[in-house]
Amino acid sequence: MHSPTISGLNGTDRHNLTSTDRASANCSKPVIIGLYGLPGSGKSFLLNVLKCGLSHADFAFYDGSQVIAADTPGGLEAFQNLNEDDKERARDRAIERIKRESFHSGRSALVTGHAVFWAEGEGAGQLVCTPADLDTYTHILYLDVPARDIAKYRSSDQKRSRPSVSIAHLIQWQHEEKKQLRQLCRSHDILFTTITQRQVSMGRLVPLIQDLRSHTDDLNTTLAQQRMDDFITTGSERPETVLVFDADKTLAPQDSGELFWELASTSSAKADERFPLKALFSSPLQYSYTAFRQAALLCEEFIGDNKEYDDFCEKVALMINIHPEILDLLHLVSGQTHVRALVLTCGLRRVWEKVLKREGLAKTVTVIGGGRLSDALVMTPALKAALVTRLCEVHDTYVWALGDSPLDVEMLQAAHQAIVVTGDKTLRSASMDEALTKSIGKAGFWPRQAVLPSTATARLDASRLPLVQLTDQFFVESVFVRRQSLHLLHATDRFAAKLLMTPTRDAAVFGPALRDVHSQIGWYLATEFCTQILGVETYHVPHVQGHQTDGYRILHEKETLIVPLMRGGEPMALGVNRALPLAMFLHAKNPSDIQHEHLQGRVTIFLVDSVINTGQSILDFVRHIRHLHASIRIIVVAGVIQAKSVSTSRIAQELSRIRRLSFVALRLSENQFIGRGNTDTGHRLFNTVHLD
Numbered sequence: 001m002h003s004p005t006i007s008g009l010n011g012t013d014r015h016n017l018t019s020t021d022r023a024s025a026n027c028s029k030p031v032i033i034g035l036y037g038l039p040g041s042g043k044s045f046l047l048n049v050l051k052c053g054l055s056h057a058d059f060a061f062y063d064g065s066q067v068i069a070a071d072t073p074g075g076l077e078a079f080q081n082l083n084e085d086d087k088e089r090a091r092d093r094a095i096e097r098i099k100r101e102s103f104h105s106g107r108s109a110l111v112t113g114h115a116v117f118w119a120e121g122e123g124a125g126q127l128v129c130t131p132a133d134l135d136t137y138t139h140i141l142y143l144d145v146p147a148r149d150i151a152k153y154r155s156s157d158q159k160r161s162r163p164s165v166s167i168a169h170l171i172q173w174q175h176e177e178k179k180q181l182r183q184l185c186r187s188h189d190i191l192f193t194t195i196t197q198r199q200v201s202m203g204r205l206v207p208l209i210q211d212l213r214s215h216t217d218d219l220n221t222t223l224a225q226q227r228m229d230d231f232i233t234t235g236s237e238r239p240e241t242v243l244v245f246d247a248d249k250t251l252a253p254q255d256s257g258e259l260f261w262e263l264a265s266t267s268s269a270k271a272d273e274r275f276p277l278k279a280l281f282s283s284p285l286q287y288s289y290t291a292f293r294q295a296a297l298l299c300e301e302f303i304g305d306n307k308e309y310d311d312f313c314e315k316v317a318l319m320i321n322i323h324p325e326i327l328d329l330l331h332l333v334s335g336q337t338h339v340r341a342l343v344l345t346c347g348l349r350r351v352w353e354k355v356l357k358r359e360g361l362a363k364t365v366t367v368i369g370g371g372r373l374s375d376a377l378v379m380t381p382a383l384k385a386a387l388v389t390r391l392c393e394v395h396d397t398y399v400w401a402l403g404d405s406p407l408d409v410e411m412l413q414a415a416h417q418a419i420v421v422t423g424d425k426t427l428r429s430a431s432m433d434e435a436l437t438k439s440i441g442k443a444g445f446w447p448r449q450a451v452l453p454s455t456a457t458a459r460l461d462a463s464r465l466p467l468v469q470l471t472d473q474f475f476v477e478s479v480f481v482r483r484q485s486l487h488l489l490h491a492t493d494r495f496a497a498k499l500l501m502t503p504t505r506d507a508a509v510f511g512p513a514l515r516d517v518h519s520q521i522g523w524y525l526a527t528e529f530c531t532q533i534l535g536v537e538t539y540h541v542p543h544v545q546g547h548q549t550d551g552y553r554i555l556h557e558k559e560t561l562i563v564p565l566m567r568g569g570e571p572m573a574l575g576v577n578r579a580l581p582l583a584m585f586l587h588a589k590n591p592s593d594i595q596h597e598h599l600q601g602r603v604t605i606f607l608v609d610s611v612i613n614t615g616q617s618i619l620d621f622v623r624h625i626r627h628l629h630a631s632i633r634i635i636v637v638a639g640v641i642q643a644k645s646v647s648t649s650r651i652a653q654e655l656s657r658i659r660r661l662s663f664v665a666l667r668l669s670e671n672q673f674i675g676r677g678n679t680d681t682g683h684r685l686f687n688t689v690h691l692d
Contacts, residue, residue, distance in 0.1 A: 110209070
């Protein structure tokens, strides 16, 4: 049987209902729930049942036909005699009245309505759901009564005379009406679900409507934040570090949603019914809060029984195997108190709880997510990012985030450290490469990738997305390192420092003379302090008496890279270079100026600047270097470092977690001052004070 065309649905007849006005959709509006179904399906009876079960202080109840009759001179009989344009205007007036009354009263509205009228024998039905309806409704509930029962109700109805309709036509009418309403709702930011007589008889409809009235995006965020806060505060010690994982195709190569719907759907079902989430997330709702709430409602439609749902989740869980590398990491976390693991899933929370329980991790790994309305919340990509930001900023934890798809990019960007889990090419997200290409390097975002399994091919290239082994000892130590003081050496109270800093503070010293002083400071700091950090090595030199003797140089001098942070760091870096003449020298104004090939074969890298104020630029450089090379020794050399930037600031706390990082300074300063013109070190070094 060919699906008939509903007149007016595609904008070819009276009006275009295939897209929504996003400006109006984003405005706050009252909760107005449409009760739809074929004529004779029992909508009016259901409305009366709901009047008994719902609070009249919270809800107003409307029979749509009666509202139209009240607003039309002559009532329903006169309305029936109007032309189609006048009928649409009458319907618009009715729904506008309901919206206005609901807005002023603060009550939600339940409204019975019709979507399509379709006389048997006509090639297509007539859409009577107007643009005003779709701009007003926040939810539509479709009374899904078997066609055979509807035929009985219609024939036995004593109050209304309805034309006789075959069961075959009722089935076709109902199927098309549900299909079209579902599509229209997704184009207009409306939640849609079907309800059955069984749900009504079991008392499930009233709680459903109460949930639809109260649940909002803001409430959803609050509930998720509360669960995450409980995760942080539970236990004897607040965590210093949190590992945050996406679930599907990150913890394991499988996708719980795909497996669930393969089990739940019959093999004879159509594609959009067998894989309903694909159609849903491809709709205008995309990956919004409304889309994930709609996904939960879809689950309720297909599997309404809690035990049946739990059984399906158990079957799906048995089909999922966590990556061995991630499993080992999670077991390491379970033995720590200062590090915890958290799973934020847009998929089925219950499935992943069962998977983790099977692996003995139920008590040590928390899962926050949804799947059904009873979960109270849904997880969205934006909410994942907000929760990670809360971990960082409110709870002062250091966050490692692991994800696999574009839906995880916001979360990865919000974390201190981001790991992209790269799976088998035939299974992983095809659009992730493009998403990463657009985001890498922006706002200090420098992710790395873990290829799981190891036989899979890597994404992009090692320069943009370096490889990391989750089982590597250095990586594990980086995750489990405790917060500690920065490794800092300085000469603030030494007589040498007092002598060297004097000309740097003398307004009469500038240009070449000041550059010479900075070069001397660089040489002094390299020889006095960097030798303490790195040590020295011997090599043969010709003795003045004619034989070979031992000479000394800084360890791994040939494998060292010196990077002046341009432009103020160059004179001091040249002094460091005098102490390490065999070292490679590379100018850098931005972190991205340091490329992967610059670090190949290097053991140590010096970052040299004249003054460090907040430390943000140093943090950006260090993050970038760690993005390119996990273990290279980093030494930051500066003439003056503002004390808070390496002690109590947020930046200092983040820097303190980075291994093999040291700071060397001529002096620390309690004075937080940013120079301008004559007081700016860079201008004084290069005689450009007039440019400020």
